[in-house]
Amino acid sequence: MAQKTNPGRFFEDFTLGEEIVHATPRTVTEGDQSLYTALYGTRFAVNSSAEFARSLGLGGAPIDDLLVFHIVFGKTVPDISLNAVANLGYAGGRFGVPVFAGDTLSTRSTVIGLKPNGNGQTGVVWVRSTGRNQRGEMVLDYVRWVMVKRRAPGTDVSATHDCPPSDLPKAVDASDLVVPTDLDARGFDFALSGEPHAFEDYTPGERIDHVDGMTIEEAEHQIATRLYQNTAKVHFNQLEANGNRFGRRLIYGGHIISLARSLSFNGLANVVRVAAINAGAHANPTFAGDTIHAWSEVISADALPGRTDLGVLRLRLIATKNRAAADFPLKDADGKYLADVVLDLDYTVLVPRRG
């Protein structure tokens, strides 16, 4: 009669190079996409309309890229971050083949870095996690690192070399992006999509205030996080939260990413695809009742090798809580995030060229 429940892994339980098979696979359906729409109000044309997607050569409307991210990520939580103290960062996130309703996603992770912290209480674990569909095709591949508690105090670990892993890119290169086979944006209908702006209209350094704001309710973030089968307990258990330093359930950081991206429609309506997540910081925690605003900065605008129909925008997406974003809030004079900045995401999208 062994211990039946999952206590989560502690720092000592990870081995460099080990591959972890995450439970449980998940078939993504139109119902999931409906819920995603209802939770964030997203309306990017290619994900909203099967007809629009077909006009670009796709077989139907792909599942929203960030819904794919959340599902692939959610699988890793019971094995990687159940005893995490902090979610430290993301790097090298690349979206692969598009996901369509009916596809089944599963995730595996490889431990690529381990570093005990000097305090002897925690260590940092780097994992590369790969989500695949039922045909084994990569749908998302990314690195994240988390600070995890030790089971017992100490500082030594069998393998601590290569930390942070030396091949972590600062950003995914345009030539490494996966462009869905058959995607052809030459006939892109800017009127149906919502805005007249094409790739050529965006300039590095340009800042866009996305204007609108959205207030989060407890039921909403809980419904979202459970949809992703993310089991991190800090999001669901108020009884336990009564004893934490906030006295509140924490909102899953990915919920803020999706809210901010949905708000970004106002100014970035014509994004065809999220192609990469280069880096990300959850700068401050959010709670139910917070109102989220967002703004974006164009980091760079690059050609997509071999293509005249699509360009690559690398964007910085900033979300705030309880503060409008018209003045582009970010950091204070000391380079610290302002207290009302909650997200700083570096990601890459494909946008149609005017041609």
Added chain:
Amino acid sequence: MAQKTNPGRFFEDFTLGEEIVHATPRTVTEGDQSLYTALYGTRFAVNSSAEFARSLGLGGAPIDDLLVFHIVFGKTVPDISLNAVANLGYAGGRFGVPVFAGDTLSTRSTVIGLKPNGNGQTGVVWVRSTGRNQRGEMVLDYVRWVMVKRRAPGTDVSATHDCPPSDLPKAVDASDLVVPTDLDARGFDFALSGEPHAFEDYTPGERIDHVDGMTIEEAEHQIATRLYQNTAKVHFNQLEANGNRFGRRLIYGGHIISLARSLSFNGLANVVRVAAINAGAHANPTFAGDTIHAWSEVISADALPGRTDLGVLRLRLIATKNRAAADFPLKDADGKYLADVVLDLDYTVLVPRRG
């Protein structure tokens, strides 16, 4: 580097006769219908059961008519009512071919009336909006008029004639209703549908208290309104609402229509289809925490030309907040809506005849 975000149209930005193509098309799925059921508890048999719908000759369960309304309507918000001061009325709403899961809906509007207000601050815009499926077939056609802010004070506008448009019907005539091809209600199963009442059992002037009440939560109306991709900011942003005269997020009027219609099952269970929306007033605002009750009055009961299986009921659907409807509350002695009346909807349905 042009302005990237949508500031919405002001009164001066509308031109009589102009056609507006609304973004973004939306494929309606079984997931949307599930959410609609979960948000309102609707259980009209023809929309609830594909088998029941097939027993009436249809190819499957049509998407709930009011879900179609909300999606078609939601598309118009960014172009028509982002700067609206008030949603003044509806007329001549006709439902066309039924919508099934997998259909893609898009909306276009034609400006059919423009009238500057004497105060020089606002004007009234009349639009006819038409929702179509991917085959170009009309699924909903209706007129609404809204009061919109001017960009700059003034009273003149290039075209102000024909206001209100002279061809607005008081109610859609029974002979103008669209009856779905193949719909045959001769074998209608009143036991499975929920009530024994047929068309012959309803009498003009009859009032029905729908008895049940439902309390609205913030998360519910937000999830609903986002499902419809309706972007009207008053429904989502508490930070901004803190500064309005209510200090609250306003609930989308269509949410109340759907709640009231769902409550109307108790007394009108056998409605096969909403065929027309003749007129409607959102008499008072609603907020989270309000409990909605509803009652109906039969305005008229008419034969459906050429049909013996279906009859036409024109109904008035009244919703209240925080007050039961057993005494049929409506207006005060001066003809003003009572403060707890929130909806007065004039609509037309198809009901099976006993034969």
Added chain:
Amino acid sequence: MAQKTNPGRFFEDFTLGEEIVHATPRTVTEGDQSLYTALYGTRFAVNSSAEFARSLGLGGAPIDDLLVFHIVFGKTVPDISLNAVANLGYAGGRFGVPVFAGDTLSTRSTVIGLKPNGNGQTGVVWVRSTGRNQRGEMVLDYVRWVMVKRRAPGTDVSATHDCPPSDLPKAVDASDLVVPTDLDARGFDFALSGEPHAFEDYTPGERIDHVDGMTIEEAEHQIATRLYQNTAKVHFNQLEANGNRFGRRLIYGGHIISLARSLSFNGLANVVRVAAINAGAHANPTFAGDTIHAWSEVISADALPGRTDLGVLRLRLIATKNRAAADFPLKDADGKYLADVVLDLDYTVLVPRRG
């Protein structure tokens, strides 16, 4: 112009042996399953992944068994329990053929017991309810009994014999369980499913604390209960609840069952199917804001006749409110349920054998 609305049945309106056809049939879709996942965070592999289900010989991922229960049950509410004072018990619940997206469920009930209470105000009604799919195949069959108000005080009723019905089983026998045709668990993948525990690892008397807790919001239980088209008004109407002894909307007992079962994943991840509901008590009411924890006891572990791939576990699932379950709370010294115990469910599941 007869009374149009459903007043519900009183004790005198039931006749022994009578069969009641419940409205309205319901086509279950992938959207319903998505919502179910989002409401409870359930992630049992066979329901989560069509690929995993196919690896066990099934045609696809079956709809979650308890979602089937709630839909079949919900149909009975308008006819059986609209005037119920209390839901007294369940017995002999057997799940039949699995339900897949696209199936249409309907429910009929037979009155199998009637007993007036001595106070002359109420009586107890026993019904056997059977849910069937569009092919007439049984998907769920169970007995429940409820205390119902009398229309007029009295103690006599035409037929009061056989109460409680003499053939009510204490638990469904392993030989009476329905095992889905084609289900073959020989290749069961314990890694993908989430835990290494097979049937052989569970011991009668073993107790499992499921560790995690989940806090319920008003929007969540309302959305769930409406998804099931359950119309019991105590769950939805705060205006009326203001006058009840709690001053609160009561949460549907089935919502707690589903929450507790979802929490039970942690320790019982490899359950392939809920096969029977033997008995159940909603020990105390729950309200929004309550945090639910759960623990299980293995009542018995039996072979499944003729099968080497699956074993039968009879389980007791206990849920608490606002109290962790590590100390297995249940009853006080007098045998009364503790005030923070809210569910005591006796049910039977199929679990893969290691072989």
